[in-house]
Structures are given as structure tokens and as C-alpha cells.
Amino acid sequence: MTVPGLLIIISGPSGAGKGTICQSLLQHRPDIFYSISATTRAPRDGEQDGINYYFKSKKEFEEMLARDEFLEWARVYDNYYGTPRAPVTEAIAAGKDVILEIDVQGAMKVKEKAPEGVYVFIVPPSLDVLRTRIIGRATDSMEIINKRMNKALGELSKLYEYNYVVINDVVAQAVNKLECIIEAEKCQSQRYRFVPDGGVQATLIVPKS
Amino acid sequence: MTVPGLLIIISGPSGAGKGTICQSLLQHRPDIFYSISATTRAPRDGEQDGINYYFKSKKEFEEMLARDEFLEWARVYDNYYGTPRAPVTEAIAAGKDVILEIDVQGAMKVKEKAPEGVYVFIVPPSLDVLRTRIIGRATDSMEIINKRMNKALGELSKLYEYNYVVINDVVAQAVNKLECIIEAEKCQSQRYRFVPDGGVQATLIVPKS
Numbered sequence: 001m002t003v004p005g006l007l008i009i010i011s012g013p014s015g016a017g018k019g020t021i022c023q024s025l026l027q028h029r030p031d032i033f034y035s036i037s038a039t040t041r042a043p044r045d046g047e048q049d050g051i052n053y054y055f056k057s058k059k060e061f062e063e064m065l066a067r068d069e070f071l072e073w074a075r076v077y078d079n080y081y082g083t084p085r086a087p088v089t090e091a092i093a094a095g096k097d098v099i100l101e102i103d104v105q106g107a108m109k110v111k112e113k114a115p116e117g118v119y120v121f122i123v124p125p126s127l128d129v130l131r132t133r134i135i136g137r138a139t140d141s142m143e144i145i146n147k148r149m150n151k152a153l154g155e156l157s158k159l160y161e162y163n164y165v166v167i168n169d170v171v172a173q174a175v176n177k178l179e180c181i182i183e184a185e186k187c188q189s190q191r192y193r194f195v196p197d198g199g200v201q202a203t204l205i206v207p208k209s
Numbered sequence: 210m211t212v213p214g215l216l217i218i219i220s221g222p223s224g225a226g227k228g229t230i231c232q233s234l235l236q237h238r239p240d241i242f243y244s245i246s247a248t249t250r251a252p253r254d255g256e257q258d259g260i261n262y263y264f265k266s267k268k269e270f271e272e273m274l275a276r277d278e279f280l281e282w283a284r285v286y287d288n289y290y291g292t293p294r295a296p297v298t299e300a301i302a303a304g305k306d307v308i309l310e311i312d313v314q315g316a317m318k319v320k321e322k323a324p325e326g327v328y329v330f331i332v333p334p335s336l337d338v339l340r341t342r343i344i345g346r347a348t349d350s351m352e353i354i355n356k357r358m359n360k361a362l363g364e365l366s367k368l369y370e371y372n373y374v375v376i377n378d379v380v381a382q383a384v385n386k387l388e389c390i391i392e393a394e395k396c397q398s399q400r401y402r403f404v405p406d407g408g409v410q411a412t413l414i415v416p417k418s
Contacts, residue, residue, distance in 0.1 A: 164393065180388070
């Protein structure tokens, strides 16, 4: 009787730093299963199939779509991106906690199919920091930067779609909060049941399997 | 604008070890306010007013009762016991987290008046351990021990009245879980609000005050 793992959705606007937080969390908790996306875009230099993405042909992706094999998916210009459902559900059934690092739009789609997930909203500590982060990684025009800023601000209003908020000021503190959220979720009383006839040796309150 | 603290109810059957856990938690987190009960029973050797209990005369206690100054109270044989409300609400308003260490019956009464509290159920790891703990601190007859065991078993069925379950096997681990629960509760999205017009310097997602 395996106790199922948690589905933890790490989401937030671009520039919130969710990637950095996930990487650091996985270093602390190598037991966590990190969900890898599938895409039809070509691998970039150094990217490996099954590590950065599952690289699929358009035909393969569309066949998976037809079989409803994605937890969420999107078409961005000419390419598909999606979260294959099977690796996630298998890991959870095997008792592993699963992390899904995903943008706000994707998180909202996952929520429709998996409302039981733990939805964590990573937010930048300030508008200044958000702008610096968005500029810092872009080689784009002010027009595009402003567009991204406005998109990020719109996404921040989705706050209450999430269970938890983690303000990403100091990464180590944000990761610690995330670890606490996972620990606390595992203590939620709905995850337990009382075994009054458990016998003398038995544990009386046991995790639900 | 102070962000209110949390009201954390640490409860469970006798023999669960809630006292040990609270003491250890307070050593880690001396900033937490530990709610002290009022009683009309006489102080025992070494007990100090305002530290172990607020010692009150029967008249004083009944006057407090008439003014509805208790979060919960009970009469046990000839003595009153109760949780004065004012120190708790004042500490929370000042931004302090408050711990209420209380039996199951008391916790259920507190829940009626303060459903917004964080209700943590401390449970023994097994029936064996529960029995050992109940015997260990009693100099009573088997009849009384069995009575306590049955009461504890009945109380364990109240599991779902609580938000969280902490199985008290290794105290340090149980305390760590409790600290995580507090941390995670502070990350709950309902405790935050979005400030879209916060200006460039402003934090965009701020705790509700």
C-alpha cells in the first residue's frame, strides 16, 4: 500500500525565478520527480532528449494529442509544447512527489484536470526586480519588454487561483518555504485515516493509500 | 500596518506528547506567544502565577465568565479552567503567532469561536506507545488507565476536525513538521493581496494586514 505522492505546480510570471527555485529544490530533494515537457521544436545546443525535453516530431505529438496523453499543451507559433500525463501519474502512484514547472496559462489548464494539485505561485519581490529580470535575459526591444511586463502584471492578478504564494526575494528562503509547503501538505488531516481496530501494535492514524 | 499572527491550536489525546512538542517548539521559536490558562485550583509546588497558570479566585473567574472573557472554559470537579481571550487576540493583532496547547474537548470549543485557527492534531505513533505514556505518568489503577485509553481512542476519531495531523514518534521531527505547518500557513494565498498600482518600488504581492 503506497501512499500517493503530491502533484506540486510551481508557476508564476516570467521573471519570477521559478526555474532557479526548482533547480535548487531538486538539489535538496533529489527524490522529487521533475516533470519533463514534450516539444516539437528542434533541440538547441547541448539540450538532450529526456533531460531538457522529450523531443517529438509533429506527427508523434499530434498522435499523443489524439490519444489525450497530455495534462496540458499549447501551440506556440509553429511548435507544440505539452506535459505528458503518464510519467506524472505513474510517479505519483509510486509515492513520488512530482514538480511541474509551468507558466500561468499552463497551470490554469492543469488545474482543470488536476484540481487536487498543490498550486504554488512564485512571485518577484518587486516591480523593479521583475523589470530587471525581464530585461536581464532579453535582447529585445523596449516594446517587447513592456509587453512582457504587462503580461507579468496581468498574471500576478491570478494570485487566488493558487494555494500558496512564495515571494522569491532570497532563493534559499524561497526554497525553504517550498519544502515547508510540501511537508505541511503531507500533514493535512484528509491524507490520514483512523484505524480504531488496528490492534495493539498498530499505528492508529495512518496515511491514506 | 501589522500582519496578524496565526492562532495555532496544538491538541490531541493525553499521552500524545503535545506538552513536550510545545516546549521544544518554543525553544526554537521564542517569538511565539504561548497562551497561559487561568485556573481556580491552588498552585502546586514551584508553580508561578503568570507562568504556569493565571491563578484566580473562584469569584474572579466567575466575574471573567460573566464578561465572556474566555475563548473556552471548563469546570473539572470543583475547579475552573479556561483560556483568557484578551492576551490571545492582543498578541495576534500585534503580529505574533499564538500557540494554544489544549485537550480535544477544549479545542472543539475554541473552534466554535475561532474557526480561522490552525488546528493541529498531535497523535501517538501507536496504541502501544499511547498505553506506555498513559501508564508512565499515572499512579492509578488499571481501571482508570483503561478509562483513559478508551477516552484517548475516542478522541483520535476527531481527526477530521483538525487541519493537520502530526504523528509524534521522534519529537524533533514532529517539531520540524509543526514549524513547516506554520511557515506554509503563512504562504497561503488568501493571506496576500495584489497591489497593481503599487508603483515601481513597491512589492506587488503583499501580506494582508
